[in-house]
Amino acid sequence: MTEKLFYEDQYLTSFPAQVVKQTTDKADRLYVVLNQTAFYPTGGGQPFDKGMLNEVAVTDVEEVNAELRHFVEREVEEEVQGEINWMRRFDHMQQHAGQHILSAAFEDRFGYKTVSFHLGQEVCTIDLDISSLDEAEVRNVEAFANSIVQNNHPIETKWVTNEEVTQYNLRKEVSVTDHIRLVLIPDIDTSGCGGTHPSSTAEVGAISILKWEKQKKQLRVHFVCGNRVLDQLHQKQKVVQGLTNGLNVPQGDLVDAANRLVMQTKEHEKMIDELNDRLLTFEAKELLQSAGTIHEQRVVQMISYDYGMKEIQKLGKTILNEDPSVVVFLISEVENKLQIVCGRGADLHLDMNLALKEVLPLINGKGGGKKEFAQGGGDAIRSSEEILIELVKVSLQ
Structure with missing residues (x-):
């Protein structure tokens, strides 16, 4: 069994390892199994790590039948030096910890429970077990979540047994009965989770709720954390600047100007028809x-x-x-x-x-x-x- 270094030190980006297996799967994809690894495999809503084994790119990481497989572009040597793509890893750490905080905030403020989580390439989502949500509730939760970030609470992890887990007030029941890993933000949240997280809430940076929408009988909340908040800000600022230049109006008048343009377009379309x-x-x-x-x-x-x-x-x-x-x-x-x-x-x-x-x-x-x-x-x-x-x-x- 591969030693999972990412659980010992989530900040580890470089490590030596020996190849214990090198073969292909049923889809003819080449993969290697190492005696130890810092590469996190896809799981628990969190995507896999990318990086290199010597000079060979790791394109996917999966845990299949207790075997941690590193999918690679070509064969590697028996002894390798693993290098983690730190920007990708830290982004995932920020998003995943931010999700814990946001879900805890929704439950703390209004009793709204999270039923699922997805960490996307640009935006993350949680599905809440409710049918509607208003602006005031969203901003209340967002402000509370960011206060947790700013107060620099520690984020701890702990392995417990099935008997020991009953001593904790979990936000959601765990789905495993052995080797249970808890992620704890004292006085804020305790959840069963196998993902990687920073050691404090301050490293999440910020949490921004972008939008929310009905998803069948539930409600889906779209959000970003950490550096993605800046990315969203820069993207939106670029769009706003382009619109202010194109419409020749100040930022505060953009909505009215856009509405007038839409109405004019509809009138012109009607005239053309x-x-x-x-x-x-x-x-x-x-x-x-x-x-x-x-x-x-x-x-x-x-x-x-x-x-x-x-x-x-x-x-x-x-x-x-x-x-x-x-x-x-x-x-x-x-x-x-x-x-x-x-x-x-x-x-x-x-x-x-x-x-x-x-x-x-x-x-x-x-x-x-x-x-x-x-x-x-x-x-x-x-x-x-x-x-x-x-x-x-x-x-x-």
Whole structure:
């Protein structure tokens, strides 16, 4: 069994080790097992450590059947010097300890229990066993959590037996019955946890709650700790500065300026839609004037290289509203795709859905509709002209 140095000293970043096993797993991934290691494996919501074994990168660390596997890019020598990526390790320590503090704060202030934790690459989350949360509660908890950080409480660890664990007031029941590891912040929190943490709450730096949202029957809280708080601040400041420059307003007026811009955009979009409708109405009248007669039936035909499905649907319906005695065949060819609309007026008895389904296989297409009006599309593996001729043929025979 590998000696887990990360439990003896979570600040250890360099260590010597001997390779006791080097092989591949079922997925043909190369891994090594060492006699001792400071690499933390994925577990308890905390991701694995990265680093090097001599000059070989460690890309993943997992504990499988009590075997601590270091996945590597290539074979390593029998004796190695392990080097931990300290920035990644310390970030995980800050986030994990911050989660303990935040969960304890939610429970202390409002009795809200944490049911799960995820340490993400940029943001962490906890799921609370509640259905709603308001701004005042969040800021109350955030302030309390940061006061714990600032008061520099010690963070201790202790191994206990299944009998001994009953002596502690745990925030959550432990899931193991042997080799139980407790993480204690005296008078604040006691939890069963196998992760790495700093030795004091001050090293967490700061805790910031970013947002919260419903997640099924629970509520998910997104947060960051330590250096990630600065990262979030820098990202948001960059965005705010860009918006203040782009909108030419001071930071305090950004929300109002953005809302005005959204309203203006909606008004412009509405105006564009109205103008498009007028244009389609005008074009519908022009197409009706140029309608031809096929087998004693007036037919409107058009191939467009500009309109999409939405436009030719509107155009088809506008034409039929203007004149219920015609048949309409409209095809759009855009980006190697064909879109088809075919319809007939209420005075006629043709089955346009049946006609469309006769033609769609020619373009590997899908679609459907009703006898009066149908639409579909596929790949432009046949020309628009060929498809139009086929549509007319199967509809008006």
